[in-house]
Amino acid sequence: MHKLLVICGPTGAGKTALALELAQKYKGEIVSADSRQVYKSMDVGTGKDLPKGAEYKASGIKNSGYYELDAIKIWGYDLIEPNQEFSVANYARFSKPVIEDILKAGKLPILVGGTGLYIKGIVDGIPTVVVPQNKHLRKNLSQKTTDELFEILAQQDTVKAASLNVSDRKNPRRLIRAIEVSLWRLKGGREKRLFDFKFRTLFIGLSAPKEYLFKKIEARVEERVQKGVEEEIRKLLERGLDWKDQAMSSLGYRQWKGYFEGTETKEKAVSEWKSEEKKYAKRQITWFKKDKRINWFDITGPKWQESVEKLVKKWYSNADAQKS
16 A cells, blocks of 8 residues: 655644655655646745755656656646636546655655645545536626525525535635535536545644744745735736735735725735635644644654654554555
8 A cells, every 4th residue: 555644734834844854755746736836936935944945847748747856756736827717626637646646756745734634635536626617607606695606505405505604604715615516416417536646644634732833824924925925925916916816825925915905004905914824724724633643743842753763663664564
C-alpha cells in the first residue's frame, strides 16, 4: 500500500518548513493543499512560503509545473490564472496525476496545507467532485439572496440543508453548489470517487495556543504588507480583475476593496485582514479537530520537532516492513 504523509493545521503554524525538512529525510515531494495559492501572480497576499532559491520548472503533466529546491519538488502553486475559478474537483484532477508521478518515482508524497476539503478529497475522496457545473443554473441563482438560496436547497434536499453550519448558510457559492449537486442527484446522476488510491496515511497536525498563533498571524500580515501586497493587488486590478472574481474575493484580497475604492483607510484594510485571518485559523482548527486520525504537536512545546520526526520514522519504517 502506498504511503502518504499529511501535514495540516491552521495558517501560520509552520507547515511548509516542517514538510521541507521531512522531504529531505524521506525522499519526499511536497503537494500544497492551499486553495489560495493555486493562483498565478498572487504571491504576496496568499503567503506562498517558497524557500529562497526555489526555481519553477515545467513538468510532463498537463497544466502542472513545480518549484524545485535542493532536488525537492513542490507542487500545487501557480496552477491557474487569477481570472479562472478553481474547486475541490479541479484540485483532485490536478493532484491525481501528480501523486501518481511521485509514487512512480519511488518518492513519498507529502500533502501540506490548511484547506481541509482538499486534504479530504485526496485521503477519503469526495464523491460529489464529479458533479459537473451547471452554468445556466448558476446564472439564474446568482442574483438571489442567501436566504432565498437556502430555501431552494431546503425544498430540494432537507437533509443537506439541515446539515449546513451558520457559515455555510451565509456563503452563496456553497449554497449554489449544494443546489447544483442536489438537482444533479434528482435527475439521476451517480457519484463516484475521482481519487481512488489506497494509502497508509500518517496525519501530523501543528497547533499552538491561541494567543501565540494570533501574534504570528498579525506578524505575517504585517510582513505581507511590507512585501507589497498593495502593489500586487493594484497590478491585478490593472489587468482587469474584478472584485467579484473568485481569486479577488479570497482572504487577503477582498479586505482591500474599500481601500481601493476610496471608502476605507489602509489601516482599516489591514486591521480587517488580521481579524479575518484569525477567524479563518479558528475555522481551520475546528475542521481539523474533528479528524481523530491527526497526531497533534504544539509548536511552542519543547522538542516538538524531535517528537514529530520520531513518529514519522516509526510510521515510515513500519510501512516499509509491512510492504516487504
